[in-house]
Amino acid sequence: MSFTVPANLEAEIDELITHYPVKRSASLMLLHALQEHFGHISPEATQWVARKLGLQPINVHELVTFYPMFRQSAPGKYQIKVCRTLSCALGGSHQLHEHFCTKLGLDPHAHGLQTTKDGKFSVEFVECLAGCGMAPVMMCNEDFHEGVSTAKADQILGGCK
Amino acid sequence: MPQEFKLILKHLDNPGYTPDIECYLRHGGYDALKKALAMSPLDLADGKKKTPQEQLRDEVMKSGLRGRGGAGFSCGLKWSFADRRSGKPIYLICNADESEPGTFKDRQIIHKDPHQLIEGMIISCFANDVKLAYIYIRGEMPKGAKLLNTALKEARAKGFLGKNILGSGYDLEIHVHRGAGAYICGEETGLIESLEGKRPYPRIKPPYFPAVLGLYMCPTIVNNVETLCNVKHIATMGGAEFAKLGTPNNTGTRIVSLSGQVKRPGYYEIEVGKATIGQLINDPAFGGGLRPGRSLKAVIPGGSSSKVLKAGEKFKLKRKVEGKDVEVETDMLDLPYDFDSLQQAGTMSGSSAIIVIDDSVDIVGALANLSEFYAQESCGQCTPCREGSLWMSKTLHRLTHGGGRKQDAEYLAKIADNIPGGKTICAFGEACSWPVQSFVAKFKDEFVAKGAADEERRAKEAATGKKELAAAPH
Ligand SMILES: Cc1cc2nc3c(=O)[nH]c(=O)nc-3n(C[C@H](O)[C@H](O)[C@H](O)COP(=O)(O)O)c2cc1C
Ligand code: SF4
Ligand code: FES
Numbered sequence: 001m002s003f004t005v006p007a008n009l010e011a012e013i014d015e016l017i018t019h020y021p022v023k024r025s026a027s028l029m030l031l032h033a034l035q036e037h038f039g040h041i042s043p044e045a046t047q048w049v050a051r052k053l054g055l056q057p058i059n060v061h062e063l064v065t066f067y068p069m070f071r072q073s074a075p076g077k078y079q080i081k082v083c084r085t086l087s088c089a090l091g092g093s094h095q096l097h098e099h100f101c102t103k104l105g106l107d108p109h110a111h112g113l114q115t116t117k118d119g120k121f122s123v124e125f126v127e128c129l130a131g132c133g134m135a136p137v138m139m140c141n142e143d144f145h146e147g148v149s150t151a152k153a154d155q156i157l158g159g160c161k
Numbered sequence: 162m163p164q165e166f167k168l169i170l171k172h173l174d175n176p177g178y179t180p181d182i183e184c185y186l187r188h189g190g191y192d193a194l195k196k197a198l199a200m201s202p203l204d205l206a207d208g209k210k211k212t213p214q215e216q217l218r219d220e221v222m223k224s225g226l227r228g229r230g231g232a233g234f235s236c237g238l239k240w241s242f243a244d245r246r247s248g249k250p251i252y253l254i255c256n257a258d259e260s261e262p263g264t265f266k267d268r269q270i271i272h273k274d275p276h277q278l279i280e281g282m283i284i285s286c287f288a289n290d291v292k293l294a295y296i297y298i299r300g301e302m303p304k305g306a307k308l309l310n311t312a313l314k315e316a317r318a319k320g321f322l323g324k325n326i327l328g329s330g331y332d333l334e335i336h337v338h339r340g341a342g343a344y345i346c347g348e349e350t351g352l353i354e355s356l357e358g359k360r361p362y363p364r365i366k367p368p369y370f371p372a373v374l375g376l377y378m379c380p381t382i383v384n385n386v387e388t389l390c391n392v393k394h395i396a397t398m399g400g401a402e403f404a405k406l407g408t409p410n411n412t413g414t415r416i417v418s419l420s421g422q423v424k425r426p427g428y429y430e431i432e433v434g435k436a437t438i439g440q441l442i443n444d445p446a447f448g449g450g451l452r453p454g455r456s457l458k459a460v461i462p463g464g465s466s467s468k469v470l471k472a473g474e475k476f477k478l479k480r481k482v483e484g485k486d487v488e489v490e491t492d493m494l495d496l497p498y499d500f501d502s503l504q505q506a507g508t509m510s511g512s513s514a515i516i517v518i519d520d521s522v523d524i525v526g527a528l529a530n531l532s533e534f535y536a537q538e539s540c541g542q543c544t545p546c547r548e549g550s551l552w553m554s555k556t557l558h559r560l561t562h563g564g565g566r567k568q569d570a571e572y573l574a575k576i577a578d579n580i581p582g583g584k585t586i587c588a589f590g591e592a593c594s595w596p597v598q599s600f601v602a603k604f605k606d607e608f609v610a611k612g613a614a615d616e617e618r619r620a621k622e623a624a625t626g627k628k629e630l631a632a633a634p635h
Contacts, residue, residue: 019336021293022377024358032300032339053358066360067341069300081301085262086465086530087420087516127344127534128262128465129301132420132514133427142303 003044009037013052023053027063031070040071068126076115076122078160081139083132084111084125091135097125099150103157121160163436163444166406168414169390170430173273180308182315185276191321193396197284198329217288221392223400225412230256230347230385231464231512232588233500236392240289242372244380252381253286253294254356255389258340258347260299262465262534263514266416266428267386271298271305275312278386279335281393283321286333288392289382293334297352300341309337344538348587349383350375351540362542363587387416408434411499415510417441421517422455423448431498438462438470439494442517455519459604460493462503463511465531466592468599470496476506508599525611528600529557535593543585550593552576560608563630565615570608574601 005013013033017026027049034045041064043057050057064070082088082097100123101108104116113124131137134146140156148156172178172188182190200213211219222237243251255278259267270278278296286294298306313335316322324332338356340346350369351361353376368374375381391413395403404412411433419441420426429447438460442448451457457472470493477488478496496502503510518527536554541547553576560569577597580590601608618629 019338022357025338025356027358028341028355029339032341059358062360063341063358067300067343069342084530085534086461086527087263087426089530090421090516090518090522090527126301126342127537128260128264130259130265130268130299132263132265132516133418134265135420135426139301144302144304 003042003048005034005048006037009033017053024055024059027053027055027060028067031060031063031067035070039074042072071113074119075113077120079122079124079139079141080156081124081126081129083127083129083135083137085128085132087132088128088135088137093136093138096136096138096148096150096153097123099153100157103154121157162446163431163440164446165429166414166432166435167430168394168406169270169277169387169416170428173269173277178273180273180275180312182276182312182319185274190276191280191319193393194280194283194287194321195327197287197396198327198331214288214290217284217396220395220400221288224391224395224403225400225410226388226391226395226403227411227500228385229387229391229415229513231261231466233510236384236388239372239384240382242370243289243382244373245290247373247380249379250293251289251291252376252379253282253289253291254349254352254376254381254383255282255294255296256347256349256352256383256385257296257298257302257305258352259302259386260344260347261512261514262531263418263420263461263516264464264512265418265420266513268302268305269416269428270386270390271302272308275309276316277390277393279309279312279316279322281389281391282335283316283326283333284396285382285384285389285392286335287326287331291382292332293336295336295338295356297338297340297346297356299346300339303339306337306339313337343540344534345540345587345589348589350587352383353381360540362540363589365586407432408497408499411501415498415513417447417498418512418514419448419517420514421461422451422519422522423517424452425449434497434499434502436498437494438496438498438515439492441498441515442494448517451517451519455521457494457517458520458522459518459524459527461514461516461518461596462496462498463509464514465516465534466595467503467511468508468595469603470506470508471603474506474603478502478505523561524600524604524607525557526561528596529554529561531596532557532593535589535596539589539593543590545580546585546590546593549576549580549590553593553597560611560615563615563618565612567609567612567616569612570601570605573597573608577601 016029030049046060047057049060083093098108106114111125115122131146137146202210226236227233345351346355346361348363350364355361371381407413414430415433416430443450460470474493476491478491480489532554535550539546539550577594580594
């Protein structure tokens with residue numbers, strides 16, 4: 001499999017690198033850009049970033065393994081992240097997580113990332129999303145949702161085409 | 162009657178207020194920056210001159226502004242520590258990592274009034290001769306990052322940013338840098354490592370004080386979003402006027418994030434110390450009280466890392482009455498919400514996030530939830546923190562899943578006591594211990610009872626051979 005970064009994305013990436021006096025600083029931003037495009041960070045993507053920034057692949061790989069947002073394999077097309085932490089837990093986020101899992105045929109007791117067989121949805125618990133006053137809160141891809149009742153959750157799922 | 166006092170939140174929730182620059186300009190936006198850039202050097206008695214930059218830094222010192230990110234350290238002092246003699250560039254980083262559980266104030270500013278933050282940043286950068294600055298925003302705010310990028314573009318187009326800002330000869334560039342889901346990136350030296358493209362392993366102080374050896378080993382100022390917004394208002398009204406807001410040594414306003422079991426959770430800006438914890442929870446202007454039929458059990462007063470307050474707890478607060486120092490017995494609900502009173506009560510206002518816990522809550526479960534957070538988020542560099550946070554979480558997990566023991570309370574306290582106190586590189590060590598130390602000390606009976614009940618049940622099960630508890634799931 002060949003790994004190619006489209007020219008417009010590479011131009012965007014080259015621009016990002018100019019934001020820093022030291023190239024290495026751009027690694028997180030590059031990983032975000034590649035993950036947004038490819039859905040996850042493959043070993044080829046890691047090597048590409050390393051070459052681009054003049055680093056060893058391990059310098060990039062250790063970021064992919066440390067930072068929770070980076071994925072080494074493709075998650076679902078729609079990624080549902082439910083807040084697990086206290087204020088949301090008091091506001092029913094564990095019931096919400098369970099609702100998603102039951103509805104999508106996933107294990108309601110597993111906290112980590114689970115993906116449906118058709119690859120359409122991933123569900124996972126994440127830590128405080130800085131929306132604690134409107135508990136329970138969640139994200140569906142880039143969208144942030146607050147005060148998510150089960151009815152609202154079903155609406156959100158319905159909106160995922 | 163305690164009231165909201167909207168300085169930073171003044172416009173952002175008003176109908177029709179939008180995050181674009183035109184709207185901001187219509188509301189007097191960037192006037193403070195224009196004023197700052199137009200300042201002239203001040204003649205001093207000894208014939209020397211005080212530069213506009215020095216004057217601005219003096220105003221911030223006079224304002225008494227304390228950092229809004231967690232530690233409450235004097236902003237003016239922090240700026241004065243920046244090494245201006247090294248010949249190296251000085252960097253400024255806005256800490257927009259907002260990830261202390263309970264806290265959701267910076268989110269409001271970033272999403273609804275990004276130019277207020279940018280203006281505060283430009284003024285702060287100008288005052289500190291900074292030419293390159295970053296906004297480190299947590300990865301889970303992709304929209305916020307986009308909004309900030311748009312706002313920066315707009316500011317550049319209007320000449321507020323870039324080369325020769327408004328013809329003043331001052332150059333500044335600001336970029337947005339995104340985190341990727343790790344809480345420890347909020348700790349300033351971890352943040353700096355992360356901005357250098359590395360794992361966010363905090364650096365040991367000394368020698369790595371950001372003011373001297375920060376980003377790229379250059380002097381660096383790290384300030385919270387709200388702190389930088391305040392600088393804009395200090396530039397507008399002057400330090401002395403700002404210092405009249407709030408209470409002595411606790412000046413200005415603070416945005417309180419109120420969550421948990423109150424009727425009206427939300428973010429409320431108050432003059433620091435002009436409302437008590439009880440008012441914030443119960444007053445109709447704020448939390449509006451607990452839900453019907455519920456009574457208060459506990460309050461986490463300053464983000465998840467602060468020590469819990471138990472309902473009914475009393476403290477001796479030092480107060481000045483007619484010039485004399487006296488000690489006044491104060492109920493936890495009557496603690497003025499400020500830096501110093503909470504510190505006197507053995508806790509902290511931290512990130513100014515109040516989490517309200519009512520009597521329907523299993524306190525052991527609440528602590529188990531928080532401990533799981535810390536076990537997840539420890540960066541793993543220091544043995545006491547890495548192992549201790551995991552042990553505490555595992556112990557609490559068994560205590561909430563039928564596997565508890567009577568002595569777990571003491572066991573938890575022992576682990577928690579062995580993490581803080583200079584044994585770890587960063588303050589996360591304290592942050593993960595304080596909830597455990599305080600919950601276990603203040604609600605010891607509940608922890609012991611839970612463990613004892615589990616022991617009894619297991620003994621019965623062993624005798625009868627019948628399981629009473631369905632295998633606990635997660
Ligand atoms: C574990 C840990 C997490 C932190 N998280 C944040 C955060 O999310 N946002 C923040 O502004 N400060 C956070 N801080 C505090 C920063 O280290 C730093 O003190 C602060 O950004 C300084 O800004 P200020 O002086 O304006 O408050 C954290 C500190 C620790 C020890
Ligand atoms: S105290 Fe914990 S979070 Fe801080 S550096 Fe040590 S291991 Fe990492
Ligand atoms: S606890 Fe869920 S957003 Fe903060």
